[in-house]
Amino acid sequence: MLVRVAHWMTHVEHDLRSPVWRPWLDRLGRELEVVRYDERGCGLSGSDDVPLELDTAVEELAAVVAATGAPRVALLGQSGAAGPAVAYAVRHPERVSHLVLLGGYLAGLLHRAPSPEALAFHDASLRLVELGWGRNDPAVQQFFTTRFIPDASLDEARALNEQQRLSCGAARAVQIMRARAALDVRLLAPLVRCPTLVMHAEGDQIVPVGLGQDLAAAIPGARFVTLPTRNHIPLAADPGFELFCRTVTAFVRPDGIKPALTARELELAELVAQGLDNLQIAARLGVADKTVRNALSTLYAKLQVEGRPQAVVRTRELGLGGS
Template identity: 45%
Template sequence: MRTAEIVFGEFVLDSQRYELRRDGQAVPVEPQVFDVLAVLVANRRRCVTKQELFEAVWGGKFVGEAALSSRIMAARRALGDDGESQRYIKTVRGRGYQFVGAVTEGVTDSAVEAPGGDAEPTVEQRVAFCRAADGLRLAYAVAGEGPPLVRAGNWMTHLRYDVESPVWRHWVRDLSQRYRYIRYDERGCGLSDWDAPGFTFDDWVDDLASVVDSLELDRFPLLGVSQGGAVAVAYAARHPDRVSKLVLCGAYARGRAVRAVGPDERRAAALDLELARVGWGNDDPAFRQVFAAQFIPGGTREDWSSFDHLQRRTTSAENAVRFLEQFAHIDVRDLAGQVACPTLVMHASGDRRVPVQYGEELATLIPQARFVALEGGNHLLTAGEPAWETFCAELDAFLAG
């Protein structure tokens, strides 16, 4: 795993905060521009081919050379470079590009140091691609050995970035130590195709089916987090022969628009969409921090900053609105009653994004489901809180039982 900061000239490239700084001040760059620059800096001892950049930044999906050229131009502008001087980014004609700036600090292949001073183990994963039922390309990753554990796709993931991001890296790190942990970027997100013609709840359930079918999994436990919980419930109800056990965390049966009672709750549901429309692509993080305050209110400053970067990196403003529109109208109450496998439902008691009563409702709807209340108020569990240890212990005991 790479060290967070690489220094060259007056610039710092910080992969931990997903930030380029000049003389201590953040230089605004779009996510794909940052990715292009990060790949070039990491491979600075050689020329990086265009195909390598297409694979690393766009997941290998087809994009024209004009898209890459525009990102190179934007990276040069951010560095005060241009196509003539090429102080930092050199064009290797007919092949690709090479970073030629002098790096004065930074090591690129060490482990990340944990808050307690111990180095976190590097997570090794295999990223691959499959096709959804409608032909759209889906990216999935496999990490670890042992019995399989599949996580249904949920909002705001990026398979390559998640192993470094404080938002998700402990999920990948800890679960891959005990399981063959399988996860994927849902359509419109991360390394999966962003230009998705279909964007419905049924598309998400079908995408889960496409991933597990491509891996030729016969029977497996299924994990659903947040809105991915509803997807997992629907898949388990429709494929009772495939899901051995179901684990849900921060999940719900009814989206905000479905469960809204009265004008105040309906206005709150509509505000989500307006914030995404106005603030997602804005350089001012104030809009996006509203989401951070709901998802991880008990997080550290680093958690909030990482969540902000995660939002911008994982999907577009247009897709963020599409996601939120679909989330608001989720309703799996009927399907929940059809789940036949053993089920464990966990939910933070002070969850601000999805109040705990909706997790309790979901557990009540699923026959013989067991409910565990987790201490804290974070919708997405952070590495340092007691709820994460409880979640892992309960999950392990449930899957082993």
């Protein structure tokens, strides 16, 4: 079971028809049971007067995990939800089997020694949200959509524009943005003890990839994977979307999706995992280079990868290559 920790701009009903989020649910749902919920004051969740702090988010998550009835769950913490996912994993280690973090960070803007220009941009963004978030004004909404998913199709951009309006009102959006800027799990991250996968879009404009690298470095034994996209939310057409979904699934359920390989294919996969090129593999197996190319094509199909880089990642996920 994979619990998607609540993050900004979700609506559990709208997600089901959104070209942004529906592909996630369809693809991850093939092999994982995905549990979703809306952050308080967003989507279908009611709001209250409780401050939007780290403890508030952890309390929500704890209630959802308890409601699943599962003894242990995997957590997916994206963007501002990475912090609450880390905090929950530290406070309730017996309930978390795996931790997956996407586009996350250790600390919000206010804890990163921001420049005066960065603070001014943040304040201007807050003011824009305050005045224009709930209005039916595509120009205002598009400002944020362009930053979140710069390579979106027209349909995807329209869907995220609409999701901004549906997710919450202007006042709640401002509260969420302030809470994210004040988030800080720098002291908690080194205390994580469950297997952790940190993924980040290499061209992310919302959360620079360096912040994701810092997050991975702070968590003992965490694995870091970059995704070849500029989108903070990986989209179905992104070259990294399938890599993201497959890597998450393999990480959470490593024994549930192993492909059926022959003994010869397993030997070939082992050499791929070691990083050998075609000529080296041919020499090791005592076959012609053309034979290796043909065998690799068959192997890639079974592994459901598109080329050597993805094959290396996939075979290592399966425990090959000694890494």
